[in-house]
Amino acid sequence: MVDLKYIRTHPQEVRNAILNKNEKANLDAILALDENRRKLQYEYDQLRSKQHQVSQIIVLKKRNGEDVSELLAEMSEVAEQIRALNAQLTETNTQLENLLLTIPNIPHPDVPIGKDESANRVIKLWGEKPNFTFTPLDHLELAEKNRLLDLPRGAKISGSGFPVYTGIGAIWERALINFMLNFHIQKHNYTELAVPVLVTRKTMTGTGQLPKLEDDMYRIEADDLFLIPTAEVPVTNFFADEILPQDRLPIKFVSYTPCFRREAGSYGKETKGLQRLHQFNKVELVHFVEPSTSYQALEEIREDAEEILQALNLHYRVVELCTGDLSFASAKTYDIEVWAPGLGKYLEVSSVSNFEDFQARRANIRYKDKQGKLGYLHTLNGSGVATPRLMIALWETYQTKEGTINAPEVLKEYNVPEITESSKGW
Numbered sequence: 001m002v003d004l005k006y007i008r009t010h011p012q013e014v015r016n017a018i019l020n021k022n023e024k025a026n027l028d029a030i031l032a033l034d035e036n037r038r039k040l041q042y043e044y045d046q047l048r049s050k051q052h053q054v055s056q057i058i059v060l061k062k063r064n065g066e067d068v069s070e071l072l073a074e075m076s077e078v079a080e081q082i083r084a085l086n087a088q089l090t091e092t093n094t095q096l097e098n099l100l101l102t103i104p105n106i107p108h109p110d111v112p113i114g115k116d117e118s119a120n121r122v123i124k125l126w127g128e129k130p131n132f133t134f135t136p137l138d139h140l141e142l143a144e145k146n147r148l149l150d151l152p153r154g155a156k157i158s159g160s161g162f163p164v165y166t167g168i169g170a171i172w173e174r175a176l177i178n179f180m181l182n183f184h185i186q187k188h189n190y191t192e193l194a195v196p197v198l199v200t201r202k203t204m205t206g207t208g209q210l211p212k213l214e215d216d217m218y219r220i221e222a223d224d225l226f227l228i229p230t231a232e233v234p235v236t237n238f239f240a241d242e243i244l245p246q247d248r249l250p251i252k253f254v255s256y257t258p259c260f261r262r263e264a265g266s267y268g269k270e271t272k273g274l275q276r277l278h279q280f281n282k283v284e285l286v287h288f289v290e291p292s293t294s295y296q297a298l299e300e301i302r303e304d305a306e307e308i309l310q311a312l313n314l315h316y317r318v319v320e321l322c323t324g325d326l327s328f329a330s331a332k333t334y335d336i337e338v339w340a341p342g343l344g345k346y347l348e349v350s351s352v353s354n355f356e357d358f359q360a361r362r363a364n365i366r367y368k369d370k371q372g373k374l375g376y377l378h379t380l381n382g383s384g385v386a387t388p389r390l391m392i393a394l395w396e397t398y399q400t401k402e403g404t405i406n407a408p409e410v411l412k413e414y415n416v417p418e419i420t421e422s423s424k425g426w
Contacts, residue, residue, distance in 0.1 A: 114322030138342035206363030208329030352382030
């Protein structure tokens with residue numbers, strides 16, 4: 001959430017943020033409500049002050065045996081005015097709070113301005129695209145040949161977008177998750193959290209998914225609970241409504257969860273195979289930091305995620321997103337895109353974002369500095385990384401001329417077998 005005082009004093013900057021992020025928010029209505037709320041609050045405070053002063057006078061007059069009937073009648077009217085003003089304030093505050101939730105985070109000044117992904121900037125390339133002496137197969141052809149996936153039966157069970165990994169495909173998926181968790185815990189000093197995959201409406205609102213993205217979420221209507229789209233949601237809200245001492249910062253969590261997304265707005269996008277799913281697995285990285293260190297932390301998370309791909313020896317690029325491609329809640333984001341030689345294109349496997357104090361304000365996460373002053377900390381997260389597109393890149397990069405698949409060296413430590421003709425599942 002953007003600070004209301006900031007909106008009041010920097011309205012044009014907020015208008016630019018709304019425009020540059022391709023969002024829709026009624027800033028004029030917010031400013032009008034804010035002005036009316038302050039007027040009502042002033043009137044309310046004046047009447048409360050008068051009520052307090054006259055009440056003291058009434059007490060003194062009663063002690064002296066004086067008539068207070070007129071004052072009591074006046075205070076009855078004042079009390080009624082206070083009740084009416086309080087009701088108006090409550091309604092105005094509710095309207096204002098709801099409208100404030102529609103204001104996107106303000107992009108960092110360094111973020112390139114652009115309408116869509118065509119204005120994104122490639123800032124880094126790592127490794128080389130693999131060269132083959134044969135025409136590489138895509139991941140679906142490899143999966144079918146080696147019985148690694150069963151998408152038709154997954155669709156039979158749950159509908160399209162819910163994959164079933166079979167045989168060695170399932171072993172690879174499990175090993176990848178363990179490899180990434182251990183890598184971040186042992187090498188990058190993260191603390192692991194195992195979190196719920198069902199969260200409340202308040203929790204989803206805290207990280208910015210609601211109200212904007214409700215159509216993309218799976219909701220259990222009877223309980224008004226949501227299946228998480230990412231571990232970012234429960235992990236960031238781990239400290240909701242708490243005050244952390246400064247000396248505990250930074251705090252770094254890693255968490256594996258399945259993720260669930262309806263992808264309501266994905267019509268026309270590439271959905272072949274594992275590219276875009278309703279359920280998938282992901283290892284998530286979340287930081288809680290002091291505001292002065294958050295952009296240093298953004299680079300650290302990006303590097304942590306990159307090291308996963310480097311350890312797997314996969315070619316990738318890092319893309320800085322423009323304003324029009326930023327998420328609603330992000331101030332600055334990098335996408336890490338791995339090369340899939342069978343598909344012949346880059347696929348996003350990690351999105352690393354700094355939300356500054358946007359999520360902390362919504363979830364009410366604060367810290368106390370050494371002088372005892374309270375402030376909102378900054379939150380960041382990044383995929384470290386998501387498995388479906390990573391699996392696409394691995395199978396397509398490590399395939400052989402015979403259509404089998406070699407195992408990366410780092411996964412052999414997790415007893416990941418080579419995918420050979422004799423290793424096919426049932």
